[in-house]
Amino acid sequence: MTQAALPGTFAYRAQTRDGVALSGTIEARDVEEASLRLKSLQLHIIEIEPSCRPLPKPRAIGGDDFLMLNQQLAQLTAAGLPVDRGLRLIAQDIGSGRLAATVRQIAEELEKGKPLEQAFAAHQSQFPGMYWRLIEAGVRSNNLPGILFGLSRHLELVGRLKSAMWRSFSYPLMVLAGLCVVIMFLGWYVLPQVQESFAELQRMAAGFQVAGGAVGLPWATRLLMFVSRWLPLLLVVFLAVVVLWPLLALALRRSGGDRVLVDRLALPLPVVGPVLKANLLAGWCNALRLGVEAGLDLPAAIGLAGDASRSPALAEDGRRLTGALEAGATLEAIGPGGVMPATVPAAIALGMTSGDLPTTLAGLSEMYQRQAENRLALLPGILTPLLLLLIAGFVGLVLAGVLQPLAALMRFTTLFG
Template sequence: MNHDEFAFFNQQLAAMLRDGIPLEGALRQLCAGMSTGPLRAELQQLEADLARGTPLKDALARRDLPDFYRRMVEIGVRGNDLPGVLILLADHYHRANALSTRLKGLMVYPLLVIIVSLGLTLMLSIVFSRFLPEMFSGTEFGHRGLDPFFMVASMWLPPVLLAITAALVIGAISIPSWRAKLRWRLPAFREASLAQLASALALMLKNGTTLAEALALAEALESATPAAKTLAEWRRLVECGRGKPSQWIAGERPIPPLFLWLVQQSGENLAAGFQKASEIYQARASYRIELALYGALPISLLLLGQMIFWQIFPMLRNMVWLMNMLGSFGG
């Protein structure tokens, strides 16, 4: 789902509801102006269900929308402040889109380097592995230190390693379970995940959700990640009567002690504490993304140059040796 488009949709929907337009009519008008895509299809189905008299909760349950979004809309309806909740949701998804866009930009340089390196090393391997063994086979130089097998193996090793790396990167991007776990372990991605988690908890608490319910929903949303264990422990402590964050245990992974300390400093206003944690970790994520972007390109170019040098060095060494031998024979 395009979070930026989703955020804009919620802003427009909130404005139309505040102007007195019924929910079904507002959805119909907004869908008419949206580009064709999965989000528009889901919203059109939602509008059709509501027009048939389906309760909003049941209509939302049938749609492929984020669980957090469905829960927050239900809270807004229950509190008779759906436009206000939609505005908060729009801000939440706008921040999520900003972080997601910068994280995707962070992955561009390494991915491009892997693709270019794989293509270049594969081309060199195919070209050199064909004529070099034939060039040196049958000569007396092969008995004096020239190893065609070593040359061919050294040329094919870089593309094989790059192909394995590319497969792992593609798996990390495309396999949901890998992606969910890695985003809580990699720098910048971890801070972005902490910022989004804190923002979601703050949003729920601001709209009247109890702490136990908010933690339970956050645990469900992060069920495939290492954060679920910590959230489950906090929820258990709340249900046992230890509802103050000062009574919770700070862990090292994946939620650091600083996160809990920021929440504890808010005292009784937990929503403000989680909001503060969200702002700080969003700033830290942005800083780490900028730092990585400035370092990713030169480091990637150095790795590419090292890979190419490693591939052609045996050939150059043997070519120099061959020229020296020819010079000695001529003398």
């Protein structure tokens, strides 16, 4: 028994004018409508038939894919191309996959007359939470390309910071992993032999006292053996975290707990925290500028910036600003918040007074961006000395743990020789 075709879904194979082969699915009422839509895209249809496979369940679009989509959409809309036509071209350029399927679905909804912001809002689970609101703001201000270009700059900044952060931490992590391997090797193969030799010598020197106490393994050796016994368990836990991290990260993202963890655990850190805070403030100021330029009033733009930052602590600071504005208080009097320093509301107040708030916010965003990148550039200079001290401590422990019992063995051999 054959599987029933999915109503309104048609699989096709076609060619472009340049002879490039394309295949995929398209939604339509019937084959004729599907053919007309494909021909409107200047495609030569080779084969089209009802699809027997349901469309895959949409998933969230990855960061690189979303950045590419946003940049292409900004370029095409800036060139004056209609959004639905631009999305069709983007889908053709992508070819296949879940991103192309999502873009085609949005284009089809636009062709049916659905407003742009509503079409993206219907797929908001596949985009960053603030994206459809930025689209709506861009449509309202008649400056969609400017909004999209500004968002692209912010996403590129975030990507550079994440990449630089990983480069800064990858070397220390690899060195620590190497040290753990050395310690486990010593604890499993070298120190047990030293312990056996030491026990044999103790049996030979039964009753011998040194400095008023019984002879035993030095403390450094015992500590090294203790650490080596627990390292395999720590390694198993680490591997389990690495394997389960994608599922845990997905669950945290869906519940919003990932940002809470960042605010509570990462921001207070002495070395990494300032970089993350500066990055959050740069993104918040940039999103606030986008909202103001899009024609939103300041409280609505502050809410948009809070959504864009995805930081509960920074969103709470934004609500403090909104509350002060609604109460008629001056922003200069607002003290520092959980993430936001007092200089930000003071600068916003000055920008409002001068009538050039977007320029002020752009300057703030650029300033915090430079701070984040400068502090990030200092991370290797801070982490390297700390790592050297840590390495020196481990090496000292290894040397003391190995050489102290050997020195004791040599001393006892001399005494009983």
